[in-house]
Amino acid sequence: MPDWLIIRTFWELTVTGLALGSIYALVALGYTLVYGVLRLINFAHSEIFMVGTFGALLASSQFLSIPLLEDGNYPYRTGMTLIIFLVFIMLIAMLFSGIGAVVLERVAYRPLRGNGDAFGAVVLAFLTAFIVSLVFVDQAKINVIIALLATTPISYAYLRFFKQGRKAPRLAFLISAIGASTAISEAVGVWSKHGRDQYQTPRLLEKKTLFTMFGTDVRIDYAIVIVGALLMMIALTLFVNKTRLGRGVRAVAQDAETSRILGVNVDLIIIVTFALGGVMAGGAAMLFTLVYDQTRFNIGFILGVKSFTAAVLGGIGNLKGALLGGLLLGLVENYGSAIFGGQWKDVIAFVVLLVVLMFRPTGLLGESLGKARV
Amino acid sequence: MSLVLNFWLRVTSLFSGFGEQFRAMNKWQRYSAYGLGVVALYLLPYWPDVPVLGQIVNTPGSQFETVLNDQVVIFVLIALGLNVVVGIAGLLDLGYVGFYAVGAYVTAILTSAHGNLPWLLALPIAVVISMLFGVILGTPTLRLRGDYLAIVTLGFGEIIRLTAKNMDWLGASRGISNIKKPPSMFGLKFGVLDAKPYFYLGLTMVFIVIFILHRLEYSRVGRAWVAIREDEDAAELMGVNTFKFKLWAFTIGAGIGGLAGVHYAGKVGFINPDNFPLQLSILFLAAVVLGGSGNMYGAILGGILVAYMPERLRNFSDKRILVFGIVLVLMMVFRPEGILPKRVGNEHKKRRAKSQEGEVAS
Numbered sequence: 001m002p003d004w005l006i007i008r009t010f011w012e013l014t015v016t017g018l019a020l021g022s023i024y025a026l027v028a029l030g031y032t033l034v035y036g037v038l039r040l041i042n043f044a045h046s047e048i049f050m051v052g053t054f055g056a057l058l059a060s061s062q063f064l065s066i067p068l069l070e071d072g073n074y075p076y077r078t079g080m081t082l083i084i085f086l087v088f089i090m091l092i093a094m095l096f097s098g099i100g101a102v103v104l105e106r107v108a109y110r111p112l113r114g115n116g117d118a119f120g121a122v123v124l125a126f127l128t129a130f131i132v133s134l135v136f137v138d139q140a141k142i143n144v145i146i147a148l149l150a151t152t153p154i155s156y157a158y159l160r161f162f163k164q165g166r167k168a169p170r171l172a173f174l175i176s177a178i179g180a181s182t183a184i185s186e187a188v189g190v191w192s193k194h195g196r197d198q199y200q201t202p203r204l205l206e207k208k209t210l211f212t213m214f215g216t217d218v219r220i221d222y223a224i225v226i227v228g229a230l231l232m233m234i235a236l237t238l239f240v241n242k243t244r245l246g247r248g249v250r251a252v253a254q255d256a257e258t259s260r261i262l263g264v265n266v267d268l269i270i271i272v273t274f275a276l277g278g279v280m281a282g283g284a285a286m287l288f289t290l291v292y293d294q295t296r297f298n299i300g301f302i303l304g305v306k307s308f309t310a311a312v313l314g315g316i317g318n319l320k321g322a323l324l325g326g327l328l329l330g331l332v333e334n335y336g337s338a339i340f341g342g343q344w345k346d347v348i349a350f351v352v353l354l355v356v357l358m359f360r361p362t363g364l365l366g367e368s369l370g371k372a373r374v
Numbered sequence: 375m376s377l378v379l380n381f382w383l384r385v386t387s388l389f390s391g392f393g394e395q396f397r398a399m400n401k402w403q404r405y406s407a408y409g410l411g412v413v414a415l416y417l418l419p420y421w422p423d424v425p426v427l428g429q430i431v432n433t434p435g436s437q438f439e440t441v442l443n444d445q446v447v448i449f450v451l452i453a454l455g456l457n458v459v460v461g462i463a464g465l466l467d468l469g470y471v472g473f474y475a476v477g478a479y480v481t482a483i484l485t486s487a488h489g490n491l492p493w494l495l496a497l498p499i500a501v502v503i504s505m506l507f508g509v510i511l512g513t514p515t516l517r518l519r520g521d522y523l524a525i526v527t528l529g530f531g532e533i534i535r536l537t538a539k540n541m542d543w544l545g546a547s548r549g550i551s552n553i554k555k556p557p558s559m560f561g562l563k564f565g566v567l568d569a570k571p572y573f574y575l576g577l578t579m580v581f582i583v584i585f586i587l588h589r590l591e592y593s594r595v596g597r598a599w600v601a602i603r604e605d606e607d608a609a610e611l612m613g614v615n616t617f618k619f620k621l622w623a624f625t626i627g628a629g630i631g632g633l634a635g636v637h638y639a640g641k642v643g644f645i646n647p648d649n650f651p652l653q654l655s656i657l658f659l660a661a662v663v664l665g666g667s668g669n670m671y672g673a674i675l676g677g678i679l680v681a682y683m684p685e686r687l688r689n690f691s692d693k694r695i696l697v698f699g700i701v702l703v704l705m706m707v708f709r710p711e712g713i714l715p716k717r718v719g720n721e722h723k724k725r726r727a728k729s730q731e732g733e734v735a736s
């Protein structure tokens with residue numbers, strides 16, 4: 001394809017690239033926060049995003065009971081109703097993702113840090129009981145309860161007495177994350193209403209042109225995504241830099257042991273970090289459904305890989321890096337697929353990552369959640 | 375509490391006793407035990423015909439020999455190769471499926487799409503080209519630290535798959551068909567239906583790879599890998615050329631991945647890009663870590679489990695991947711070093727325990 005085509009559509013590509021990049025950036029924040037604090041690739045973060053999209057779907061179609069089509073038209077809302085609805089959907093998505101991230105931490109990571117507690121033990125016991133019931137019997141529900149009663153004390157005692165204070169090797173965290181990721185997405189695929197099919201989300205927002213810039217129409221949903229993502233990122237940066245808990249996050253990122261000695265509740269800070277990442281992913285999930293009007297049980301995987309790429313591109317553990325990496329990745333993908341064709345999109349993203357890492361081995365802005373400048 | 379701990383120690387010592395007893399046997403007893411084990415493995419396709427055992431091992435819904443070859447042998451080969459990279463040299467590789475794909479695609483190109491070589495001749499070429507890819511990927515990226523390496527290798531796996539999918543020369547998304555089968559040898563006919571000959575061939579490959587890796591692990595190279603895994607800076611200070619040995623680990627791992635690809639292509643006779651998804655890389659890594667990264671036999675066990683369990687569990691059809699995910703989490707929580715942890719660590723522990731006992735006594 002000749003390259004003058006990209007000049008003609010340059011601004012259009014820029015707008016859509018920035019919108020896609022904002023979603024990448026929001027999800028990348030979750031990876032970066034957790035990596036900064038725990039030095040852990042939270043592979044299951046992509047599924048936290050996916051849970052968020054389902055939260056948004058539930059919020060709009062169940063809690064607000066908005067149908068997919070009203071009299072053959074999209075159920076458009078206007079004015080204050082629209083704003084309240086969108087905010088409500090976003091809050092529910094954030095709630096889903098936030099809770100998901102915290103539960104994930106308690107169950108899949110905390111026991112590995114040698115710090116397992118009763119909550120994790122109960123969930124792990126439940127999972128064990130579930131598998132046992134599948135292997136041995138048909139009447140799953142009754143047996144899950146019986147097995148649960150039997151396995152909870154065992155699981156709790158095990159975490160408490162044998163694993164307390166024993167930190168697992170780093171690879172174990174990664175595999176646990178991979179397992180959790182698989183389990184979450186499959187659980188949605190197995191038990192949600194339409195299983196593995198694609199879900200349409202109600203389209204509340206009429207996608208008309210907001211304004212014209214450089215001869216390109218800027219659609220309102222793209223504008224909302226870009227502005228919303230920026231606002232959320234500003235809020236996060238303020239939280240990390242200005243509040244007491246945020247200071248704790250930075251302290252633990254710098255040196256977990258020392259901050260523990262100096263009186264920081266490290267476990268609480270880790271929960272806060274996961275919750276923050278989850279909330280950002282929830283916001284991203286709602287914005288995603290706003291633009292694409294759909295979700296699926298495996299929607300997180302590729303997006304998660306891309307977002308992690310964005311986080312590494314900008315410098316993992318660095319909040320500004322996540323923003324820069326996300327936007328850059330969105331733009332590069334769009335320009336690249338305009339030049340080489342859409343099927344090369346992912347290849348371009350990874351080649352750019354390779355080239356950047358060859359010349360700047362710690363990403364564009366370097367790693368720095370713990371440093372004074374965040 | 376101490377009662378429970380005491381009980382636990384007794385239970386674990388019961389299991390660790392086997393290795394000691396085995397090592398205490400004389401040479402001939404040990405060799406005959408090995409021999410019996412090898413014969414039992416070659417007879418694996420006939421296990422389902424044995425009365426009680428057959429009920430336990432047989433896979434519902436799919437033919438046992440096919441599962442053995444297409445899943446178990448391939449996974450074991452790959453777990454062996456990936457164990458060199460991840461377990462022994464400590465380099466986190468999330469794009470191992472890339473090398474597997476290169477091996478399969480080179481075989482396909484040479485024997486069907488753009489050439490007419492026999493399978494046996496394509497095999498060494500494909501392995502060497504896979505190793506070359508290892509060098510090409512390794513040279514720029516092995517200077518990166520652990521987690522960066524992970525994402526770059528992951529990208530590499532995707533690049534390979536998407537390139538195969540988008541280039542007509544590589545068959546695009548249609549894939550390549552009519553890949554040549556291995557030639558008949560020793561009275562074994564490599565046909566379409568019977569998976570047994572392929573299993574024998576694959577098992578032989580596994581034994582050869584085990585032999586080579588065993589020699590490598592206890593050589594100068596193997597010691598250098600372990601030194602790099604334990605502490606890269608210290609290894610460099612002691613005069614180990616870390617980059618060179620990391621590249622070697624990567625290359626050898628790539629070669630074994632390629633070998634698995636060749637075997638796969640020869641068996642199925644038809645490949646397309648969808649055979650090599652990113653998720654497969656993650657499954658491979660799960661196999662190595664689940665079994666015990668750094669311990670060759672642990673990796674083999676992990677490969678067997680990851681490949682075989684989903685087939686054995688076909689009863690719960692659509693829930694099996696869910697179960698697999700949960701099992702991974704549970705395994706990591708309750709046994710984070712894998713089923714068979716690496717031996718170096720154990721020896722250290724034993725030595726430390728002994729020296730502490732000595733201090734107490736004196």
